Amino acid sequence: MSDPVPRPAPRPPGTFKLGTIAGSEVLVSSSWFLIAGLIAILMAPQVELVEPGLGAGKYVAGLAFAVILYGSVLLHEASHALMARRYGFTVQSITLHFLGGMTSIEGEARTPRQEFWIAVVGPLTSLAVGAVGVGLWFVTPDGLLLMAVQGLAGANLLVGILNLVPGLPLDGGRVLKAAVWRATGNVHRGTLAAGWGGRITAGLVLLWPLFQEEVLGRPPDVIDFVLAIVIASFLWSGATAAMASARLRARLPALRARELARRTLAVPDDLPLAEAVRRAQEAEAGSIVTVTTGGRPVGVVNEAALLATPPERRPWVAVSTVARTLDEGLQLPVGIDGEELVMAINRTPAAEYVLVEEDGSVYGVLSTADVDRAFRQ
Known part of the structure; x- marks a missing residue:
C-alpha cells in the first residue's frame, strides 16, 4: 500500500512549523519555549560546575541541552508516525509541547497488532537512544559534552520506561489496550481497561511527592508538587477522554x-x-x-x-x-x-x-x- 498524502488541516493555534518528517508537519507549541527556558535555568548551575566561567553562556548551554532532549522526543514521535504510515494511516502532524510530544494520526487501528506496534515503537526508540547514550558515556571526554550525553541517556531511558506504564494516554496504555483487545476481541473493553490504568497512574503521580523523601532522600519542594499536579491532570484527563470515546464507539455498531x-x-x-x-x-x-x-x-x-x-x-x-x-x-x-x-x-x-x-x-x-x-x- 502506498503512503497516503496527508490532507491539509488547520494548524492548531499557538504552534509553529519547524519542518517536515516523512510528509508530516513538525510543529512546536508555544508552551515548549516556556519549558525550554525553565530547563536552561535549572541546568545552568550544573553547567557552571562542569565548565566554570561561562557567564551567561551557561544558560545558552542549558538551552542547547533542552533542544537535544526534545530532539530525542522528536525521534520517539517520528517512530510512531512512520509505523502508522506503514499500516496505511495518514499522519497529520507531530507536535512538540511542554510535556513531550504528540503524533496526530487520522483513524483508529483496525487490529490489536496495529495498535500494539504503533504504540510500542515509541518507547522502544527512546530506550534505543538511551542505550546508545550509555555506550557513548564511556568514550566521551569530561566536560559539557559528557554532561549532555549523560543527560540524554538518562532522559531517554526514563522516557522509554515511563511510557510503558500501562495507562492511557501513555504508550503503555495503548499496549495494554491491544492486549485486552486481543484477549477479549473487544476494542472498547481494551480502551476502558487502559483508561482505568491511566487514572490509577494519575493518582499515583499525585501522591508521589508524599513519598519522594523516603525514596530519593530529598524532600519535595513547590516545583515537585506543581509538576505532580500538572502531570496527574494530564493523565487523568487523557484517560477520561479515551474512556468516554470508547463508550460512544461501543454504540456505533447499532447504527445500520x-x-x-x-x-x-x-x-x-x-x-x-x-x-x-x-x-x-x-x-x-x-x-x-x-x-x-x-x-x-x-x-x-x-x-x-x-x-x-x-x-x-x-x-x-x-x-x-x-x-x-x-x-x-x-x-x-x-x-x-x-x-x-x-x-x-x-x-x-x-x-x-x-x-x-x-x-x-x-x-x-x-x-x-x-x-x-x-x-x-
Missing part, C-alpha cells in the same frame, strides 16, 4: 443504514413537483429521489426546499428544482454501518444520503437526523 432508511419514491427529474408529492403521499414514502430514464439516481429532494415552495407553484416546477445533486459522498452502499457510516457522514456533511444496492438500484434515503436520533437512543 439499512434499518434507518426511509421508504423512498423514485421519479423522473422532469416530473412536476406536485405530482411527485402526490405519488409520495400515496406510496407513504418519506423521501423522493430523482432518477434517469435508466433508473440511476441523480438527486434527492431537499425537504426544506420542498416546504418552501408554495403549493400553487408546485404543478409548474420540475421536481429537480428542489433536489440536491448527488455529488460524491452523497450516495452510500445500503450495507454501510457503525463507525464507517459515521465517518462517511463526517467526510461529506449533508441532510440526506441515497442508499443503493450492489446493482446500483435505489434502496432508500438515509437522513442524518435519523442517524443522530438512533445514536442518542
Whole structure:
C-alpha cells in the first residue's frame, strides 16, 4: 500500500512549523519555549560546575541541552508516525509541547497488532537512544559534552520506561489496550481497561511527592508538587477522554443504514413537483429521489426546499428544482454501518444520503437526523 498524502488541516493555534518528517508537519507549541527556558535555568548551575566561567553562556548551554532532549522526543514521535504510515494511516502532524510530544494520526487501528506496534515503537526508540547514550558515556571526554550525553541517556531511558506504564494516554496504555483487545476481541473493553490504568497512574503521580523523601532522600519542594499536579491532570484527563470515546464507539455498531432508511419514491427529474408529492403521499414514502430514464439516481429532494415552495407553484416546477445533486459522498452502499457510516457522514456533511444496492438500484434515503436520533437512543 502506498503512503497516503496527508490532507491539509488547520494548524492548531499557538504552534509553529519547524519542518517536515516523512510528509508530516513538525510543529512546536508555544508552551515548549516556556519549558525550554525553565530547563536552561535549572541546568545552568550544573553547567557552571562542569565548565566554570561561562557567564551567561551557561544558560545558552542549558538551552542547547533542552533542544537535544526534545530532539530525542522528536525521534520517539517520528517512530510512531512512520509505523502508522506503514499500516496505511495518514499522519497529520507531530507536535512538540511542554510535556513531550504528540503524533496526530487520522483513524483508529483496525487490529490489536496495529495498535500494539504503533504504540510500542515509541518507547522502544527512546530506550534505543538511551542505550546508545550509555555506550557513548564511556568514550566521551569530561566536560559539557559528557554532561549532555549523560543527560540524554538518562532522559531517554526514563522516557522509554515511563511510557510503558500501562495507562492511557501513555504508550503503555495503548499496549495494554491491544492486549485486552486481543484477549477479549473487544476494542472498547481494551480502551476502558487502559483508561482505568491511566487514572490509577494519575493518582499515583499525585501522591508521589508524599513519598519522594523516603525514596530519593530529598524532600519535595513547590516545583515537585506543581509538576505532580500538572502531570496527574494530564493523565487523568487523557484517560477520561479515551474512556468516554470508547463508550460512544461501543454504540456505533447499532447504527445500520439499512434499518434507518426511509421508504423512498423514485421519479423522473422532469416530473412536476406536485405530482411527485402526490405519488409520495400515496406510496407513504418519506423521501423522493430523482432518477434517469435508466433508473440511476441523480438527486434527492431537499425537504426544506420542498416546504418552501408554495403549493400553487408546485404543478409548474420540475421536481429537480428542489433536489440536491448527488455529488460524491452523497450516495452510500445500503450495507454501510457503525463507525464507517459515521465517518462517511463526517467526510461529506449533508441532510440526506441515497442508499443503493450492489446493482446500483435505489434502496432508500438515509437522513442524518435519523442517524443522530438512533445514536442518542
